Amino acid sequence: MSERPFLRLAVVGHTNTGKTSLMRTLTRDPNFGEVQDEPGTTRHVEGARLLVNDATAIELFDTPGMEDGIALLDYMDQLAQRAQRLDGPDRIRRFLDSPESKRRFEQEARVLNKLLDCDAGLYVIDVRDPVLGKYKDELAILASCGQPLLPVLNFTRSPNQRAGDWRDALARLGLHANVEFDTVAPALDGEAQLYDKLALLLDSHAALLKALNEDIVLQRDIRRADALRLIAELLVDVAAWHLGSASDDTSVTQATETLRRQVRKRENQCIKALLKRYKFKAADFPYHDLPLKGERWGMDLFHPQALRDMGIHVSKGIAAGAAAGATIDVFTAGLSLGAAALTGAVIGGLWQSSGPYGKRILGRLKGYRELSVDDAVLRLLGARQITLVNALERRGHAAQGPIVLAGEPGNIKESTDKQSGDDGAIATVAPASNANDDAGHTPLSKGRLPEELNEARGQPLWSTLSADYSPNPRREQVIKSLAKRLA
Numbered sequence: 001m002s003e004r005p006f007l008r009l010a011v012v013g014h015t016n017t018g019k020t021s022l023m024r025t026l027t028r029d030p031n032f033g034e035v036q037d038e039p040g041t042t043r044h045v046e047g048a049r050l051l052v053n054d055a056t057a058i059e060l061f062d063t064p065g066m067e068d069g070i071a072l073l074d075y076m077d078q079l080a081q082r083a084q085r086l087d088g089p090d091r092i093r094r095f096l097d098s099p100e101s102k103r104r105f106e107q108e109a110r111v112l113n114k115l116l117d118c119d120a121g122l123y124v125i126d127v128r129d130p131v132l133g134k135y136k137d138e139l140a141i142l143a144s145c146g147q148p149l150l151p152v153l154n155f156t157r158s159p160n161q162r163a164g165d166w167r168d169a170l171a172r173l174g175l176h177a178n179v180e181f182d183t184v185a186p187a188l189d190g191e192a193q194l195y196d197k198l199a200l201l202l203d204s205h206a207a208l209l210k211a212l213n214e215d216i217v218l219q220r221d222i223r224r225a226d227a228l229r230l231i232a233e234l235l236v237d238v239a240a241w242h243l244g245s246a247s248d249d250t251s252v253t254q255a256t257e258t259l260r261r262q263v264r265k266r267e268n269q270c271i272k273a274l275l276k277r278y279k280f281k282a283a284d285f286p287y288h289d290l291p292l293k294g295e296r297w298g299m300d301l302f303h304p305q306a307l308r309d310m311g312i313h314v315s316k317g318i319a320a321g322a323a324a325g326a327t328i329d330v331f332t333a334g335l336s337l338g339a340a341a342l343t344g345a346v347i348g349g350l351w352q353s354s355g356p357y358g359k360r361i362l363g364r365l366k367g368y369r370e371l372s373v374d375d376a377v378l379r380l381l382g383a384r385q386i387t388l389v390n391a392l393e394r395r396g397h398a399a400q401g402p403i404v405l406a407g408e409p410g411n412i413k414e415s416t417d418k419q420s421g422d423d424g425a426i427a428t429v430a431p432a433s434n435a436n437d438d439a440g441h442t443p444l445s446k447g448r449l450p451e452e453l454n455e456a457r458g459q460p461l462w463s464t465l466s467a468d469y470s471p472n473p474r475r476e477q478v479i480k481s482l483a484k485r486l487a
């Protein structure tokens, strides 16, 4: 047992099975090491730390892949013949002292040295492969280090996986505990399962692993709350936004274009912030710049079909494409004042006291129009961000294909081939069979708009899109309450 207050784990296994990918996912660091679909990518041991409350809980070490287990086991047998009754770890040490450990078996020696130096090993397996002799020999060598080994079954989502065969073979070697963990699209509780299994093997570190698991859940909750807040801010900004325009057709058309452009820009800001919060790269969602050109999500944000695909009711006027997404606001509808009260206020000279509304009231009286964003677009905006957040939560940091949102939250469908950065195996979020299913799960999809958004509609100064924006405590409350509702 180690005296250290933290655990040291070596990630070991045959070459090209996803060891570095596992490191990326467990550390949530898409830049860790080098990942390629070819053997021998990792040549040296490289470490990373997992922290709980700023203190190291686990030191994880990525190691080069084992390549020639059969030849190494033969060589170790030869070495052992010259000595009597060596046990496993002594056989390993004898090999590490031999000249071949610096030559032909240099990679393997690095792995074994690291495993001896750690408290346990995670043995990563590509379960699409049959249980070949070379894997059995490699496992026999690793097992003889005398350290606890937890087999990690990777590629379990592949249709031609052989997890059953692997479990049988592992049991024959005395390895009864194992865990399924797909590094590209892990289960939401994948890490918890992995650390729970590890705790069974490492009794003395069980409390540490429990604390790590609790911290993972806590961090996930904080991330989601932050994400929902970002979405609530976006929605309030967009709902509150009003754009003035002269009432002639050309001006209204121009203002509508400005409105759309600004909303797309604001949505992009939100997407970038979400990717950053989940520690993914902008390149993971390569379409996020396109809304400015009106093409992301495969179609224009304001396109009636985009709305329908999200299960959002589209009125006839919008379906016909007429000024879709921009409502020519009857000004008073945006305020909680009736037309009569407003007129009365203006006539009575009180409009000045209505502060920021003064300018709008004047504009209205001079025949100006105000444009604001349609309810359906608000619903779509919200539903799309939630779809993205769901996809980010289910995405491993080893994933290399771009995120493609087909319009609905759902499980990430992941290529069964090994990923390659070049061919861009695509992780998609599969559309639900019934588009309304998902939309039905968000408070934005049907029925009345959340009251927070109705309130925001009447508060043009709450929008950071407005030149007159000023921070406001009520806006803050509304954002908090909307974020809660989205949860």
Ligand SMILES: Nc1nc2c(ncn2[C@@H]2O[C@H](COP(=O)(O)OP(=O)(O)OP(=O)(O)O)[C@@H](O)[C@H]2O)c(=O)[nH]1
Binding pocket: 014, 015, 016, 017, 018, 019, 020, 021, 022, 034, 035, 036, 037, 038, 039, 040, 041, 042, 043, 063, 064, 065, 066, 154, 155, 156, 181, 182, 183, 184, 185, 398, 400, 414, 415, 416, 417, 418, 419, 420
């Ligand atoms: N689809 C899919 N691809 C994976 C998964 N895990 C790893 N890969 C891919 O498998 C290939 C090898 O992954 P690496 O993480 O580099 O494997 P490694 O074991 O570190 O390889 P070496 O360092 O060469 O021993 C890469 O193309 C990964 O993207 C997975 O769970 N699903």
Ligand SMILES: [Mg+2]
Binding pocket: 019, 020, 021, 033, 034, 035, 041, 042, 062, 063, 065
């Ligand atoms: Mg590697």
